[in-house]
Amino acid sequence: MVGASGRARCAVTTLVALVSAGAGCAEISPETGELRMACVDAxxxxxxxxxxxxxxxxxxxxxxxxxxxxxxxxxxxxxxxxxxxxxxxxxxxxxxxxxxxxxxxxxxxxxxxxxxxxxxxxxxxxxxxxxxxxxxxxxxxxxxxxxxxxxxxxxxxxxxxxxx
Ligand code: HEC
Structure with a gap:
């Protein structure tokens, strides 16, 4: 699901917290503490x-x-x-x-x-x-x-x- 460009975007956008979640990646919302998937343009x-x-x-x-x-x-x-x-x-x-x-x-x-x-x-x-x-x-x-x-x-x- 996540290609090389998706991974690069994920790494750039998840400065606060990054959690590996299978093939994708997820981040913790600084406002709510909720775990959410990072957006990938694919x-x-x-x-x-x-x-x-x-x-x-x-x-x-x-x-x-x-x-x-x-x-x-x-x-x-x-x-x-x-x-x-x-x-x-x-x-x-x-x-x-x-x-x-x-x-x-x-x-x-x-x-x-x-x-x-x-x-x-x-x-x-x-x-x-x-x-x-x-x-x-x-x-x-x-x-x-x-x-x-x-x-x-x-x-x-x-x-x-x-x-x-
Ligand atoms: C309980 C009321 C409520 C519900 C339910 C709700 N909205 Fe909203 N929505 C608002 C209010 C109030 C604003 C303006 C304040 C803000 O942006 O936080 C807004 C703003 C927006 C905006 C920004 C529009 C703009 O040009 O500023 C989008 C996009 C949006 N809503 C999408 C959705 C979608 C998609 C859903 C359903 C999945 C949804 N909303 C459900 C109350 C609601």
């Missing part, structure tokens, strides 16, 4: 294409078991939710089209950068490396395999649309 499973609609959308909706979604705070039509993330930043995650518009500190060319998951605000917010709160705000936060799906989708070009 598709972890090039033989498999991630579908935004069937693999990532259900997690964002909060329909995937054990995964807290974004609906409460970032879905424009969710009148019953607090919509605090949408109100604070303008980021509407309800459709892929609105997601691509980004938010106040994540403009369209930064929220999702095709081919560069680690530079994408969406991934950085899920990993807690962007600044502000780690998403979903208040947790529980997504585990490494869930975030890896988003990383792989963006590494593969971040294509697709809701419903595809």
């Amino acid at each position: 598709d972890s499973d090039p033989a498999k294409r991630v579908s935004f609609a069937t693999e990532i959308r259900p997690m964002m909706n909060g329909d995937a078991p054990g995964i807290r979604g974004c609906r409460q705070c970032h879905y424009g039509s969710n009148a019953g939710g607090s919509r605090e993330g949408l109100l604070a930043t303008g980021l509407d995650l309800e459709t892929l089209q609105t997601l691509r518009r980004g938010g106040r500190s994540s403009p369209p060319d930064e929220i999702v950068v095709p081919g560069k998951p680690c530079s994408s605000a969406l991934v950085q917010k899920l990993q807690g490396t962007f600044g502000g709160a780690r998403m979903p705000r208040g947790g529980p936060h997504w585990d490494a395999p869930a975030i890896q799906l988003v990383i792989d989708w963006i590494a593969e070009g971040a294509e697709g649309a809701d419903g595809e």
Whole structure:
């Protein structure tokens, strides 16, 4: 999963603490003490294409078991939710089209950068490396395999649309 360049990046980015974890590497968040996987700009499973609609959308909706979604705070039509993330930043995650518009500190060319998951605000917010709160705000936060799906989708070009 991690190539030579990935290892180099890992070594550079984990100044605080570095733990060997099989083929990959992990770091301990200075803010929370949580163990998390370092971001690597590579598709972890090039033989498999991630579908935004069937693999990532259900997690964002909060329909995937054990995964807290974004609906409460970032879905424009969710009148019953607090919509605090949408109100604070303008980021509407309800459709892929609105997601691509980004938010106040994540403009369209930064929220999702095709081919560069680690530079994408969406991934950085899920990993807690962007600044502000780690998403979903208040947790529980997504585990490494869930975030890896988003990383792989963006590494593969971040294509697709809701419903595809
Ligand atoms: C409990 C409410 C809440 C939930 C749930 C939540 N967010 Fe947020 N989100 C916020 C708030 C509030 C902000 C602005 C403050 C901050 O960045 O910490 C924000 C900001 C963001 C931003 C930065 C946007 C910008 O341009 O500043 C991203 C990206 C983001 N959220 C992604 C997500 C994703 C993806 C999910 C679901 C996995 C999610 N959020 C779930 C409340 C939430």
